[in-house]
Amino acid sequence: MSLLADMLATVFDRRAARITTRAYDGRPLEEMAEALIETSSETQVHGLASAILTRFSSLSDEQKLGFFRHLSTGMDIDPAAVRIALNAYEATPSKATYRAFMAAAEPRRQEFVRRLNQVPNATAALVQMRADLLRLGRNDATLAALDLDFRHLFASWFNRGFLVLRPISWESPAHILEKVIAYEAVHEIQSWDDLRRRLEPADRRCFAFFHPSMPDEPLIFVEVALTKGRASSIQSLLSESRVPITANDADTAVFYSISNCQPGLAQISFGSSLIKQVATDLAAELDGLKTFVTLSPIPGFRKWSEQTGTPWQIDHAETMRRLAAHYLVNAKREDGLPYDPVARFHLGNGAVISDIYAMADNSEKGLSQSGGVMVSYFYDLAKATTNQENYIAKRQVKTTPAVKTLAAAAAAAEKNKTKEEPAQV
Amino acid sequence: MSLLADMLATVFDRRAARITTRAYDGRPLEEMAEALIETSSETQVHGLASAILTRFSSLSDEQKLGFFRHLSTGMDIDPAAVRIALNAYEATPSKATYRAFMAAAEPRRQEFVRRLNQVPNATAALVQMRADLLRLGRNDATLAALDLDFRHLFASWFNRGFLVLRPISWESPAHILEKVIAYEAVHEIQSWDDLRRRLEPADRRCFAFFHPSMPDEPLIFVEVALTKGRASSIQSLLSESRVPITANDADTAVFYSISNCQPGLAQISFGSSLIKQVATDLAAELDGLKTFVTLSPIPGFRKWSEQTGTPWQIDHAETMRRLAAHYLVNAKREDGLPYDPVARFHLGNGAVISDIYAMADNSEKGLSQSGGVMVSYFYDLAKATTNQENYIAKRQVKTTPAVKTLAAAAAAAEKNKTKEEPAQV
Amino acid sequence: MSLLADMLATVFDRRAARITTRAYDGRPLEEMAEALIETSSETQVHGLASAILTRFSSLSDEQKLGFFRHLSTGMDIDPAAVRIALNAYEATPSKATYRAFMAAAEPRRQEFVRRLNQVPNATAALVQMRADLLRLGRNDATLAALDLDFRHLFASWFNRGFLVLRPISWESPAHILEKVIAYEAVHEIQSWDDLRRRLEPADRRCFAFFHPSMPDEPLIFVEVALTKGRASSIQSLLSESRVPITANDADTAVFYSISNCQPGLAQISFGSSLIKQVATDLAAELDGLKTFVTLSPIPGFRKWSEQTGTPWQIDHAETMRRLAAHYLVNAKREDGLPYDPVARFHLGNGAVISDIYAMADNSEKGLSQSGGVMVSYFYDLAKATTNQENYIAKRQVKTTPAVKTLAAAAAAAEKNKTKEEPAQV
């Protein structure tokens, strides 16, 4: 199939390229973009879209930025036109007036992006284009609207209903696995042997979301360890010398790493769906699984300690656990949500802060960002919705009693300290 | 796979259903729709979307119409809010003001539909929902805007880049084939034996577009006969007693039937892409194929004859051919485009009116709509773009010299007739 | 894939054919067969095997019979050579002497058949060849040895370990389904609609064994109904108006039809494996399934009645049940095994005669062969081995007490009758 597909693709691309080349070779990209929006010939759409995507990918960063600016300003909405169309629709609601309003209220760059997407493999190219935009336009307020348009379209195209959950295993294609190695963002995969240790044993699982138009690109993946009892450190989970158990003997699924793969899909959220779908599927497959927890990093812990002048005592496990619990439960942003981004993610999914483990990640990164402390979030699917609602509506951070006790101890200590050493502030 | 998938789906659906049932059972659909748009809990989205789709599918036509009216009026844009947001964006273009404008300028029912789409199998249900809307709202101007919203979203979701071309053969699954039997709109398929005659021989092909989220539902399909020389009648192509040739011996591909399968995707155009992709693929597979033509019906011929008082002479083949050529070339709508819908489709794709065949479809339907006359459109991929541009820009109807001669003869005859028999008008 | 595969196959076949054609065109098939055994060139093997299979398929029945006779006599073992090789091996067991003995003791036609099998698609052609042999050589004792050779090779090639169990559903390819229609031997499938009723509902299943070298040809298939309680008639199982249940609600799986598909694989037994594998799989999939039974015909009942002068009373259900029980339990062949072939099959698998149903198959065929009576065999996987051993070793026919009572009643009645009417014999 693949050979035949390649052959055909080649033929097709060649013809399409020829058609465009004739007419647009050498013209500025901006002109081609205009032509793409204006043409009513489907063949033209195809040829132009191909040519634009190819041309864009070979631009320098500066040229890309220039083109993004053109899309932002040259293809923005025209307020006057929107007003006229709006008035007309308000006066006489009809198919014609509504259609005119829709056309005026949507910037032309949205149609531009939709038309680019008609070429095979365009979706991946467009995701890459937004990655460029985010990278290059980070500090450029004039590009924010363009990014919102991308985001609007991507949210529609990467709708949960279009995504496909696929297991990643040692039997998966190598070109997918090398992406897992590259994209793992939490606990780095050192080598193919390291990867195999995370995929091949009977008590290890990995799942990813894919989009049918980007079948070779995982969007997000989660690594799961099936354990007897809860895991209290990442080094024991990833140890080369551990003895695997059978999947049927496991009572707990530990989600120990979740990685987003596509910078161009930033702010398009898949993680919550992924965890819940995987938990549901594992529960259906393995009768013995009763508990679903994470073993998660605490990425904001150091920064908060430094900012608040709360010094760590790394060699004192209990103190570290208390401090971390306190940080997770009580450190808040201005909007009242937790300071820690990973905590926001899991609490926002309806999970509960369940356990705090000291010396649970003694990698350099783990020690550096959280003094080796890790946290376990507990997913109770039956209560997730209620937790989620309370979290969103009331900023309620749900914990187990044990964690509450830890946090309270730290808060009390801090208070005392504050009283005793007022000069420090 | 299918068994496991079913199992998991069942578990999942059961849990999701339980979550919703508890909270929304018995509430009006409109209230659930509001809740779906408002919630920021992903689990809620899932549960509500499932429940709404299930509930909707069991409504009576009258209830559906009522719900559509709610979406139209209760979830329309608010012109005042749009104006405020527009002014703010115009005054201070920024991420915040643009986001606010986008939100105001898009009716909430679009987000409603997008959220419904997050449930597995929702896409097919939404296509069915629009089919209901088109059927029930045909004469209801207030529903036109709602339909435009559906169309806007579907155009984005059913973007050419997301569609998959798949061959349909006698080795295809029976549940797909029964849909081909059901949806064939041009030359009815009488039975499974009739279907087999169109799929199994080495000189017959069929291709369909599918969407990954509706893998069991062809969107549009085309039936192709591989022939030596061009076919001049549909009855010879479909004859039970014909002797197949090998595909390698064929020099011509005849597209003899194109059928849209989904009423809910009306006005989302796939046909042009389908023909070009199939032609490209067949050309790549079979070196001997040099000519790509259709054998097409002339559905508007009778109506035009009756309206213009141009009587047929069915037993006079040459006269019929001339009349049909004249009709196709010269009968125009107010906008200057051809009167015949099939002609508009193929000419709009850049094809050429190539041949006119008398007694080419002697089925009851064929005799009734066009006196048995059929037309062949010729696709020259190299020239399609130019033809298309001339057709769109200049309303140019391109024909072969032979067809031009036929049309001219009929036009002359008519003129003479008009001169001779002025009393008739 | 299929297109590419076809292409390549064509190229390959063409070259291979060319190679052979040059050298062997026109020579007698017998000479080509000799050459095939003698050559040590793999390319030659390929070319000759292709040519022989093609040539054979176009022979008349008489010519085929002639060729079979050649294989029987011209390629038989040479007793003198066997004796010499045997003596040598006995005197000096060694690699060389054993190899020589193996070669002498195996008729050359076995190697001939193995070499034919090297061509793509040869396996199906060889199965067809044996079907021809069985059809044409039925009364020809000289061909029996040849058939034993085929059987020996096929038993090795169609070893249970090489077979693949695949579900057949309404989503299966049409070219497989039409074979299911054609091969159904127990309860004829009238139409595609009838087929759909046996495949599509949630409480219907069908499974078949396939061999990887004949992926388009089911070898044997079984149709299963999932029911609540046991089914007591075939007409209720196949009724057009019945209401399906969900698979999860079923407590019983009824195997109501088992059909062998390949006459050329006669005496190569798959049925026992199929039933046990399907029962095991269904038990694993559906927790609720507790009972596995058949609803089986009694094909030898009429013949036995006529031969033994035991007249039926079709309108008297209880009498029919008793007679049938008596027949199944007590009517034996010379070797002590049951007279009824279906009974031999299921008892040989370790099943138990469980129930007798009157008016359970009121089709013409059912009434004709067994007066409408059917029998249910019960599979208890845990006891199957013991039953099987007792059946084989002691000719023990295991039944439920109810069936034993029925049979005893009939036997008693017959005895009385015999006593009362001695003159009848």
Next chain:
Amino acid sequence: MSLLADMLATVFDRRAARITTRAYDGRPLEEMAEALIETSSETQVHGLASAILTRFSSLSDEQKLGFFRHLSTGMDIDPAAVRIALNAYEATPSKATYRAFMAAAEPRRQEFVRRLNQVPNATAALVQMRADLLRLGRNDATLAALDLDFRHLFASWFNRGFLVLRPISWESPAHILEKVIAYEAVHEIQSWDDLRRRLEPADRRCFAFFHPSMPDEPLIFVEVALTKGRASSIQSLLSESRVPITANDADTAVFYSISNCQPGLAQISFGSSLIKQVATDLAAELDGLKTFVTLSPIPGFRKWSEQTGTPWQIDHAETMRRLAAHYLVNAKREDGLPYDPVARFHLGNGAVISDIYAMADNSEKGLSQSGGVMVSYFYDLAKATTNQENYIAKRQVKTTPAVKTLAAAAAAAEKNKTKEEPAQV
């Protein structure tokens, strides 16, 4: 699928194991083997075969050897019984006498192995069993017959017609790729990156034969480089810094490595089929490919040099080429076939010795075994059969004129040397 398959397999295995365990646990393997041959219960066959394979795999080498000896002697043919059956068949050829002869002439261990093969995954276990036999029984003449029986059965089961050719690419499953790394026997694969360089570029291909019952185990694979002109060294082919070409630009396919993967399938020949099938497929896919050659090692060159006292002059390329040509063309075994095993393989396939390259493999292994010299065999599919016949019948070694000249120069030099320095011998 895999999950479900695993689940079912587990259930099945558990039941089968239970059945056997009850009866045979603790009994000697020999007794279980007897029972396996004797039983007529299919369930018993299944249970026993599973148990025997499991038990065997955990034996020590000494125990395995003991079991092999039992199969050799305890399950050999009984000459007296063969004689009786042979006499009976000779006297009265019939189905019964032939069947009795077949049974007597085949050692019972063949049926033993066939019955073992009925369990899922047994085929791979049996291949491993023969690998053990070859390893342990190398010098044990009494085991030779047993090995011939394995070989006889494997030749039938691994018949070319049952094998499946599959491309191996960077998109292949990792668990297959790691076997390619492990089994590569000619030019060692150093790492996953090295593997990628041989699979991913557009001008690299790899193909393997698989057996449907061992889908995770390649049997043999070949690595191919698509080149413009012929490659003259392995280091240029495998260079990290080379620039790939497109497949369409290649005119030559270089088969640079062929590796058998299964020691247990020794002497079952696949290589010839593999090369020809791959050449045929590549020719069909890529119109530009005109030449099919190997770049092959000369593994026997050093040994021959040492044995014949023909010293190398590694820094003198031309001398090395002449010597190698002379060796390949003129060095013969007692049976008249070439001394070099790789030469025998390719000449036996009908290839031609085409070119000799000096410093073509400067790896340690290459320098050691052939002083860095490599040879290219040329495959002309049209002439392969004739070459093969001449090679087999007349021991004819076909070369290009250039190679003939090289060999003649070396032979002449050697003669002269022999004349001039008679004292050396």
